[in-house]
Amino acid sequence: MTNIKRAVLAATVSVVALASAATADVKIAFIDPLSGPFGPSGDAAFTSYKLAFEKLNAAGGLNGEQVELTGYDNKISPKESLVQLQKAIDSGVRYVFQGNGSSVSAAIIDAVSKHNARNPGEEVLFLNYAAVTPAFTNEACSFWHFRFDAHADMKMNAITDYILARGDINKVYLIGQDYVFGEAVAAAAVKQLGEKNSAIEIVGNELHPLGKVKDFTPYIQKIQSSGAQAVITGNWGQDMVLLVKAAADSGLTIPFLTFYGGSVGAVAALGEGAMGTLYQVNEGITNLEASPEQYALIEEYKDRFPDYDYYYHRAFLAVDMLKAAAEKAGSTDPIAVANALEGLSINGAYGPITMRAEDHQAQQNLYISTVSDDVKYGVDNIKLGWKLVDGGSVSAASAEEPTTCKMERP
Amino acid sequence: METIVFSLLNGTIYGLLLFMLSSGLTLIFSMMGVLNFAHASFYMLGAYCAYTIMGVTNFWLALLLAPILVGAVGMGVERWGLRKVHANGHVAELLFTFGLAYLIDEVVKIIWGRTSVNYKVPESLDFTLFTLYGSNYPAYRIFILFVSIFMLVSLWYLLKKTRVGLIIQAALTHPHMVGHLGHNVPLVFMGVFGAGCALAGLAGVIGGNYFITDPAMAVQMGPIVFVVVVVGGLGSLEGAFVAAMLIGILQTSAVSINASFADIFGFLGMTATSEVGGITIASLAPMLPFLMLVLILIVKPTGLMGDREV
Known part of the structure; x- marks a missing residue:
C-alpha cells in the first residue's frame, strides 16, 4: 500500500x-x-x-x-x-x-x-x-x-493642433486627476495653448481626486457655467466614464478632447450623444484601413x-x-x-x-478620432465606434518631441 | 445663484442617500451599543442584488425585493452570528462586524467579479425632467429624492406613532424591563438589525446606479457613514439626519467654489504660486467630512444631538 x-x-x-x-x-x-x-x-x-x-x-x-x-x-x-x-x-x-x-x-x-x-x-x-x-x-x-x-506632451500637441485647426473653440476647460499625470496634462495644455495661440482662453483648470469621485455632476455644472466650448482631459478608467456620464446627464454637449475616451464603457455611457462630442488621440483605432491579418x-x-x-x-x-x-x-x-x-x-x-x-x-503615428455610427467595428457592444476625424492623422515625424534625457548606460 | 441652486439640489440628494445609510447604522448602534462595521457592505449587497434581480425581471421588482433580501441576510447575521458573539462583550461584537465586512467584500468579488458591473438606471426613469439654467436635470435624481423622503416619513411614523415603534424605543433604552413585560426582546433586536440592513440595501438599490456598483463601494462609503453617525450623535436619528444633510451639501458645494487659499488669506501675503496658497477649496471637498468629524469630537464629543460620549 x-x-x-x-x-x-x-x-x-x-x-x-x-x-x-x-x-x-x-x-x-x-x-x-x-x-x-x-x-x-x-x-x-x-x-x-x-x-x-x-x-x-x-x-x-x-x-x-x-x-x-x-x-x-x-x-x-x-x-x-x-x-x-x-x-x-x-x-x-x-x-x-x-x-x-x-x-x-x-x-x-x-x-x-x-x-x-x-x-x-x-x-x-x-x-x-x-x-x-x-x-x-x-x-x-x-x-x-x-x-x-x-507621452502627454506629444498627445497634447495633437489635441492643441486640432483645436487650432477647428477654429471654433475659444474657451477651453481643463479637468484632470490629481496626481503627477493629471498635473503633467494640465501643464502641457496651458503651455502649448499659450505658445500656439494666446487668443484661446483657459476658463478652468481643475484637478479632482483620483478614482474617488462617484458623481461628477458638480464639476460638470461648473464647466457649464464657465462658458467653456471644449474640455481637455487626461482622465482614464472609471474617472473617464463617470465624467462623460455626468456630462450626458446634464446635457453638456461640447467636445471632450481626451487621451483615453476609449476607456471601457465611456462610449456606452454617452450613447448617441458621443458622436462629435467625444474625441480621443491614440496610436490606432480599429476602423482605420488595415491588413486582413x-x-x-x-x-x-x-x-x-x-x-x-x-x-x-x-x-x-x-x-x-x-x-x-x-x-x-x-x-x-x-x-x-x-x-x-x-x-x-x-x-x-x-x-x-x-x-x-x-x-x-x-x-x-497618432490618430485623432471621434465616435460615429458609420463604422466597421463598434465598441462597448453597441454599434457606435471610433472614426478618424478629418485631418486627424498625425505622422510620427510631426508627433515627435525633443528630449532632455541624459541616459546613463551600464 | 445657479451654483447655489445646483449645490443645494445635488447636496440634498446626496445627503438623503447618506441619511438612508446612516439611519440603519445609528438604530443598530443605539440598540446594541456597537458600531456595525459591516453596514456599508449591506449597502453594496443591496446594489448587487438589485443588479441581479433587474437582470432577470425589472427595476421595480428589484427596488422591492433587494432590500427585503438584504434585510433577511442582516437578520440571519444577527440571529446566528451577533447574538452568539454578544455574550462575549462589545469588543468581540466589533471584531465580528469588522471581519464580516471583509467577508462580504470577498464574497461579492467571487460572485460578481472584481470590476464594476453595468447596473443602469431603468429606461422608464432615464430622461430629462427639467432644464435649469441651461443644464438638464435627470429624472432619476428626483426619483431618489422622493424614495428617500418616503422612507424618511415611513421610518418616522413607524418609530413615533405605532405600537411597534413604542416597543422598539423602549427596548433600546430598557431592554430588561421590556423583557420582563413579556416582549420578545431578542426578536426586536433581530428585527431592528434586519430593518437597518434593509435600509442600507435600499440605499444601495437607488445609489448603485446613480453612482457606480463595484466591490470598492463599501470601502469608499463606509468612512463617510461613520462620520455622519458620529457627527450627528451616536444613536440619534435626528442628529444623523442633520449631519447627513450638512455633509451632503457641504461636500457638493465645496466642489463648485473656485477660491483658493491665496484668495482667502491673500491679506496675509499668501500668493497663488506658493505651495499652500495654490490649494483650492474644490480640491478640499473630499476632506471636509473628516475635518468636521475631528472638530465635532473636540468641541462636542456627544455629537450634534447625541446624549452619550463616543
Whole structure:
C-alpha cells in the first residue's frame, strides 16, 4: 500500500516538474490594477498581452524560447506594486509590463534601477505601455525603462493642433486627476495653448481626486457655467466614464478632447450623444484601413474577450518589438534585448514604430478620432465606434518631441 | 445663484442617500451599543442584488425585493452570528462586524467579479425632467429624492406613532424591563438589525446606479457613514439626519467654489504660486467630512444631538 502511494507521489512530482520545465523559459510579469475602479483598464490590457503572447508562443516564442505571462494585481497603489514587483522578480521574472498610473511607474522605474544596480547579471527591464508623464523619457529617464505609448506632451500637441485647426473653440476647460499625470496634462495644455495661440482662453483648470469621485455632476455644472466650448482631459478608467456620464446627464454637449475616451464603457455611457462630442488621440483605432491579418486579430480578440474591445494596439506593438529585439540580439538576456531595442523600427498595422535610442520613447503615428455610427467595428457592444476625424492623422515625424534625457548606460 | 441652486439640489440628494445609510447604522448602534462595521457592505449587497434581480425581471421588482433580501441576510447575521458573539462583550461584537465586512467584500468579488458591473438606471426613469439654467436635470435624481423622503416619513411614523415603534424605543433604552413585560426582546433586536440592513440595501438599490456598483463601494462609503453617525450623535436619528444633510451639501458645494487659499488669506501675503496658497477649496471637498468629524469630537464629543460620549 505504502509503495503504491509513493509511486503515485513520485509520478505526480515528476509530472509537475516536467510541466513547469516546459513552460518557464522566459517569465514576464504584468503589474497593473486587476480589480477596483481601474480594474477594467488593467484587465483590458492584460487580455491584450495574453493574446499577443499566445500568438508569440505559437509562432516559435521569443528567440525560440516560450514565454510565461503572469498578471499581478497592484490595486493602482505604488506601495503594493513594489511588493508585487519583488514577488515577480523572486519567481524569476526578467521583463515587467506596466502602464496604468504614472505614480506606479515612477516607483517601478526607481525599484528596477536599484535592483539592477545591486544584482548585476539578473537585470530586469521595465516595458511601459501607457504611463505617459513626459518626465520618464526626459529628466527622469532610465536605461531600464522603455515607453511604447506617446507621452502627454506629444498627445497634447495633437489635441492643441486640432483645436487650432477647428477654429471654433475659444474657451477651453481643463479637468484632470490629481496626481503627477493629471498635473503633467494640465501643464502641457496651458503651455502649448499659450505658445500656439494666446487668443484661446483657459476658463478652468481643475484637478479632482483620483478614482474617488462617484458623481461628477458638480464639476460638470461648473464647466457649464464657465462658458467653456471644449474640455481637455487626461482622465482614464472609471474617472473617464463617470465624467462623460455626468456630462450626458446634464446635457453638456461640447467636445471632450481626451487621451483615453476609449476607456471601457465611456462610449456606452454617452450613447448617441458621443458622436462629435467625444474625441480621443491614440496610436490606432480599429476602423482605420488595415491588413486582413489586423482585421482578423481584432475579431479574434473580440471573440476571446467579449467584455472588451481591441483598444491596446500598443500592447501588441510592444510584444512585436520585444520579439524583433530578441531576434536581433539573438538572446533573451535583458541587457542584450535593451540594446537591440534602441533604435529598433518595425512596421505596425497602422504605420511604423521606432524606439528612439536617446530616451527610449517610441515614435509612432497618432490618430485623432471621434465616435460615429458609420463604422466597421463598434465598441462597448453597441454599434457606435471610433472614426478618424478629418485631418486627424498625425505622422510620427510631426508627433515627435525633443528630449532632455541624459541616459546613463551600464 | 445657479451654483447655489445646483449645490443645494445635488447636496440634498446626496445627503438623503447618506441619511438612508446612516439611519440603519445609528438604530443598530443605539440598540446594541456597537458600531456595525459591516453596514456599508449591506449597502453594496443591496446594489448587487438589485443588479441581479433587474437582470432577470425589472427595476421595480428589484427596488422591492433587494432590500427585503438584504434585510433577511442582516437578520440571519444577527440571529446566528451577533447574538452568539454578544455574550462575549462589545469588543468581540466589533471584531465580528469588522471581519464580516471583509467577508462580504470577498464574497461579492467571487460572485460578481472584481470590476464594476453595468447596473443602469431603468429606461422608464432615464430622461430629462427639467432644464435649469441651461443644464438638464435627470429624472432619476428626483426619483431618489422622493424614495428617500418616503422612507424618511415611513421610518418616522413607524418609530413615533405605532405600537411597534413604542416597543422598539423602549427596548433600546430598557431592554430588561421590556423583557420582563413579556416582549420578545431578542426578536426586536433581530428585527431592528434586519430593518437597518434593509435600509442600507435600499440605499444601495437607488445609489448603485446613480453612482457606480463595484466591490470598492463599501470601502469608499463606509468612512463617510461613520462620520455622519458620529457627527450627528451616536444613536440619534435626528442628529444623523442633520449631519447627513450638512455633509451632503457641504461636500457638493465645496466642489463648485473656485477660491483658493491665496484668495482667502491673500491679506496675509499668501500668493497663488506658493505651495499652500495654490490649494483650492474644490480640491478640499473630499476632506471636509473628516475635518468636521475631528472638530465635532473636540468641541462636542456627544455629537450634534447625541446624549452619550463616543
